[in-house]
Amino acid sequence: MTNRRIEQYKHLRQVARNYLSGLAAKDKYPEIDLKAVGKLLGICRAGTLIFESESDVSAMMDFTIAERLYDGKSLIDREIESSQDIDEDKHAILEAFRSGYTSLFEVRGSNPAEHTIQLYDLLKDEDNEIIDINLSLSIDKSRLLFFRIVRFKDFAMTSGVNFIFSAKRKDFFLRRYRSELKTRFIIDKSITRFLIFHRLNHEFGQEIELV
Numbered sequence: 001m002t003n004r005r006i007e008q009y010k011h012l013r014q015v016a017r018n019y020l021s022g023l024a025a026k027d028k029y030p031e032i033d034l035k036a037v038g039k040l041l042g043i044c045r046a047g048t049l050i051f052e053s054e055s056d057v058s059a060m061m062d063f064t065i066a067e068r069l070y071d072g073k074s075l076i077d078r079e080i081e082s083s084q085d086i087d088e089d090k091h092a093i094l095e096a097f098r099s100g101y102t103s104l105f106e107v108r109g110s111n112p113a114e115h116t117i118q119l120y121d122l123l124k125d126e127d128n129e130i131i132d133i134n135l136s137l138s139i140d141k142s143r144l145l146f147f148r149i150v151r152f153k154d155f156a157m158t159s160g161v162n163f164i165f166s167a168k169r170k171d172f173f174l175r176r177y178r179s180e181l182k183t184r185f186i187i188d189k190s191i192t193r194f195l196i197f198h199r200l201n202h203e204f205g206q207e208i209e210l211v
Helices: 002-024 034-041 054-066 075-081 089-097 166-182 190-206
Strands: 102-111 116-119 127-132 141-153 158-165
Touching: 002 054, 002 075, 002 089, 002 127, 034 054, 034 190, 054 075, 054 158, 054 190, 075 089, 089 141, 102 166, 102 190, 116 141, 141 166, 141 190, 158 166, 158 190, 166 190
Parallel strands: 127 158
Antiparallel strands: 102 116, 102 141, 116 127, 141 158
């Protein structure tokens, strides 16, 4: 079972990476304005997108395709509602992303042999487990993770972007989030949450060396 799950994870991760990156192409969805998205994220200055790290690139892609930025819909929503023929793998990916959500997770443990990480969702008060081959070998209980969790039939994983924080400052991040959610509300709660933690990542984010 574990080997089958891991192979399925690898397969869907690769398909998702290749497929979803194309959703943000101008020729597919001309209404996309990456500079406007960059302004929301604070990475567009004087009309130019400025990425301070690889994390900024991944965050912008995730935000662009998965948040409801286009008349209350995300690009994931629009792709699902399109008349295109979508194969089984792509349909599973789209549905997993549409039902996915971002949150702040406390690392409770990991099982490198099974490539799993045990987590506690600090915003929803529930336990979770994800598969992540590299992260399971590198992460420990001293960290918090902010990411979009996407669930398939037999496992869950991240959407591909992680903001990493020190667990020692857990209470500070929770207070800051709740305070800013009240004062900086933009469009909807999910979008505002992403923007808050993206900004916190710029201020307090940490890097870890992936094995």
